[in-house]
Amino acid sequence: MSSESQAPDALPSRRRRAPRGGRHRGDESFLLPPGLPTLVLAVPGSARRPGTDLAIELVRLVEIEHTGQPARVGFLEGDEANLHTVLAGMRREDDELAAVVVPLSTGPDPALDAALRAIVMNAPARAVAAEPLGPHPFIAEALHDRLADAGLARADRIRMMTMVTAASGVIVATPGDVTAVRQAEVTGVLLASRLAAPVFTASLNDESSVKAAAEQLRAAGATSIALAPHLIGPEPDTALVASAAAAVGCPYSAPLGAHPALARLAALRYVEALSLALAE
Structure with missing residues (x-):
């Protein structure tokens, strides 16, 4: 049996002081073996909506700074990079877990959660949904x-x-x-x-x-x-x-955007959901 086929049986471990640097590296970085399911960031709306480029930046931060694993973006609406289509392209042999879907949400959202569960349940590739990013x-x-x-x-x-x-x-x-x-x-x-x-x-x-x-x-x-x-x-x-x-009559700050803390949270929610799925 190849090392790649064995990889999903290994649980991710907390990364200690990794040699690869990064100015946003924090405690929630993990050393992940190759061959694990892909992290898919589920984004509300469509790829055509202004501001969705921040999701691309977040998955880049997750890949580089926190997991070393490939990450993708899937949108809940529209045809471009639609979450269902993204998951459909990830089918693996023997019904192995192909993806962990992390909702790009600051907290529980009944409508978003229901839509996400429906897509994950009906995806041709086996996937699991992670918890929202917050509260945290x-x-x-x-x-x-x-x-x-x-x-x-x-x-x-x-x-x-x-x-x-x-x-x-x-x-x-x-x-x-x-x-x-x-x-x-x-x-x-x-x-x-x-x-x-x-x-x-x-x-x-x-x-x-x-x-x-x-x-x-x-x-x-x-x-x-x-x-x-x-x-x-x-x-x-x-x-x-x-x-x-x-x-x-008050000033306001910008939305959270592609803040490094959200990338750390996405990595954390991925590892939590993955650990539960692999333990079943």
Whole structure:
């Protein structure tokens, strides 16, 4: 039996200090044997939607910085690089696991999760779906960085320096309904700890929710407020960010985009799902 055919029986191991460098290398890097299933990043919408190039950058970071394994992108809509088509081209002998599909989502999304499960279940090649990227402390790290990029937070909360533009309170605005807001509260708590400032969550789809969060922040003593979009970038809700911030008269940071923390999370979710699948 060849070493390649034996590879899927070996569980991935946490990489120690790898000789291959990279400025974004972190703790969630893994040494993976060859021949394992492909990581496929499932992206909402179609390949023609603006901003989807960030998914290409994320899979590049996953390959180079975290797994050393090939990674692909599959879109849930449209014909170009459609997830079903991508999976169909990965069929392996003896019904071996061909792919682990990681949703490009900051948290559970019933509609996205259902669509993803249906595609994975009906794919000609055997595949499994991983958990969404968040909630996870890495999401809070990425939100913090985007606020810092916009001059709305200190990049290092320990460094004692004055930033006149730094917000004294933050609204984490997430797509979805009340359930999505509750799920994003975990990230809000983690972000508040990083910023040492109050953080409230709100629905990006509900202007009254954003206004209520702003009122809560002002009641808590925040004199300057910023809005942090709890989304990655290709979601259709991205267009709502500017209007939500305008509704409460506050500046806002950019979506998470191809942040290195998301690549670390994608690698982590891949390894978690793969370990479970290989253990069955």
